[in-house]
Amino acid sequence: MPPATPFDDDKLKEECGVFGVIGVTDAANFVALGLHALQHRGQEAGGIVSHDPDDGFNSARRFGYVRDNFTRQSLMSTLPGPLAIGHVRYSTAGSKGAAIRDVQPFFGEFAMGGAAIAHNGNITNAMALKRELIERGSIFQSSSDSECIIHLMARSLQQNIPERMKDALRRVEGAFSIVAMTRTKLIGVRDALGVRPLVLGKIGDGWALSSETCALDIIGAEFVREIEPGEMVVITKDGVVSHHPFEKKPSRFCIFEKVYFSRPDSIIAGRSVYETRRQIGVELAREAPVEADLVCPIPDSGTPAAIGFSQESGIPYAMGIIRNQYVGRTFIEPTEQIRNMGVRLKLNVNRALIKGKRVILVDDSVVRGTTSRKIKDMILDAGAAEVHFRIASPPTMWPCFYGVDTPDRDKLLAANMSIDEMRDHLGVDSLRFITLDGLYRAAGEENGRDAKSPRYCDACFSGEYPVPPADMLDKGFKLQAK
Numbered sequence: 001m002p003p004a005t006p007f008d009d010d011k012l013k014e015e016c017g018v019f020g021v022i023g024v025t026d027a028a029n030f031v032a033l034g035l036h037a038l039q040h041r042g043q044e045a046g047g048i049v050s051h052d053p054d055d056g057f058n059s060a061r062r063f064g065y066v067r068d069n070f071t072r073q074s075l076m077s078t079l080p081g082p083l084a085i086g087h088v089r090y091s092t093a094g095s096k097g098a099a100i101r102d103v104q105p106f107f108g109e110f111a112m113g114g115a116a117i118a119h120n121g122n123i124t125n126a127m128a129l130k131r132e133l134i135e136r137g138s139i140f141q142s143s144s145d146s147e148c149i150i151h152l153m154a155r156s157l158q159q160n161i162p163e164r165m166k167d168a169l170r171r172v173e174g175a176f177s178i179v180a181m182t183r184t185k186l187i188g189v190r191d192a193l194g195v196r197p198l199v200l201g202k203i204g205d206g207w208a209l210s211s212e213t214c215a216l217d218i219i220g221a222e223f224v225r226e227i228e229p230g231e232m233v234v235i236t237k238d239g240v241v242s243h244h245p246f247e248k249k250p251s252r253f254c255i256f257e258k259v260y261f262s263r264p265d266s267i268i269a270g271r272s273v274y275e276t277r278r279q280i281g282v283e284l285a286r287e288a289p290v291e292a293d294l295v296c297p298i299p300d301s302g303t304p305a306a307i308g309f310s311q312e313s314g315i316p317y318a319m320g321i322i323r324n325q326y327v328g329r330t331f332i333e334p335t336e337q338i339r340n341m342g343v344r345l346k347l348n349v350n351r352a353l354i355k356g357k358r359v360i361l362v363d364d365s366v367v368r369g370t371t372s373r374k375i376k377d378m379i380l381d382a383g384a385a386e387v388h389f390r391i392a393s394p395p396t397m398w399p400c401f402y403g404v405d406t407p408d409r410d411k412l413l414a415a416n417m418s419i420d421e422m423r424d425h426l427g428v429d430s431l432r433f434i435t436l437d438g439l440y441r442a443a444g445e446e447n448g449r450d451a452k453s454p455r456y457c458d459a460c461f462s463g464e465y466p467v468p469p470a471d472m473l474d475k476g477f478k479l480q481a482k
Helices: 027-037 126-135 147-155 161-169 213-218 256-261 273-287 303-313 370-381 419-426 436-442 470-474
Strands: 016-022 045-052 056-063 083-089 106-110 113-123 174-181 186-190 199-203 206-210 222-226 232-236 239-243 294-297 321-323 347-349 358-363 386-391 430-433
Touching (some): 016 027, 016 113, 016 174, 016 186, 027 083, 027 206, 083 113, 083 174, 106 147, 113 126, 113 161, 161 174, 161 186, 161 232, 186 206, 199 213, 206 213, 206 232, 213 222, 256 273, 273 303, 273 386, 273 436, 294 303, 303 358, 321 370, 347 370, 370 386, 419 430
Parallel strands (some): 386 430
Antiparallel strands (some): 016 206, 045 083, 106 113, 174 186, 232 239
16 A cells, blocks of 8 residues: 655654453454554554454454444444454565455464464564474465464464463564453563553453553553563453563663654653653754744644744744645545645645744654655745754664664665765755754653663664564674674
8 A cells, every 4th residue: 555645655654553452342342442543553454353252253354544444333243242452554574565364463273262463563583483484384374474473373382372472472583562362361462672562451340452552541441551571461351460471681662652653642651752752852952953933843743842842942833834634545646747746735834924934844753855855845935044954863774673664774864874965965954863862861861871771772773773683684684883
């Protein structure tokens, strides 16, 4: 499914979102609502698996938005039961524009009963595992790395599903937050580094697992706590049992979740994502001041940082760019001429506000730089006197192998140009990024980044990968020289 505009193509793509509920009537309806709240994490496809004591397991997998598929009663009535899990997908492993067989959750029948699994993240040794499993007789139905987990579980000699899952995940490298289900259990797991998020909520007599707290809010669930790095929770009608099947390691949560991926109304480590992003703007104003008349966000992800920049600098905040909320991936492009309008389909400049002004544009990141150049042209066409870019993340110089769809390194602008060269390439009066130390301070680390023991996974900025990307190294990818 191609992006509707070049604006979409020049952003890092959210990985996936997972959600599960146990102990409520018509659990699939709650899962559909949860997935709707997590739609920002994946817009390509979605799926739900439910279990009912009388009807057994049922599943539905569809391409497109949750609202276009899982709001129809004719479909939701086929997913009965008090237990369900779901997944929204943007493919980071497997083929792009893949077949419906690649849409999660995946389901398998084992000797002790069926199980379904939904995975957010990326398995960095998936190709090696897949080769091994195929040589031993496994037959894969999808191109997704997540299917390896089902096959590893099938080959385990353990006597129940949670123990088989532990066995399987001990073979897996990379990043994963998993929501799974059996006939009677809801299971949640995070990798030992806790790269990807997963939270636990309480709803009435039941329980919920979610990628983010914002999805608990939509179903009226109470946030209980984050699933710990390396933790597995097994939830039944009797409550929650915690296991720690992996070797304990220092947490390396993805810092880009705070910059861009998570919704601003979610809570991470006891702090709102919005407040972290606002504080990024504050740090950016301290590190990279500039004389100007207006601070304008590039909507919507640049908005909190622009507010923080304005508050710290004293330069007025203004909505200089207006976003058309109704242009999405399903936008019909009837002619090549209209398609080439590109960014203008989604963003429009508030000309009366911009004309004659020195404008600071605040965005979350610069990836290829194609959108940044188009937006700069729009601002200058509207009569701006100067255009200054301030970016709420450090330069994105390295690809992510833990569940984010990042361009190859040779297509990352910051990997191939200095900041001055990027400024000239974009054609702006100035360009500054927040420093890695500044980003850490905004995230709550008062002393900035500890180079010997960083608190977060920041590989896309630093090139320091907490888990070696085994498959990519086999393909010839070169790590940063030490």
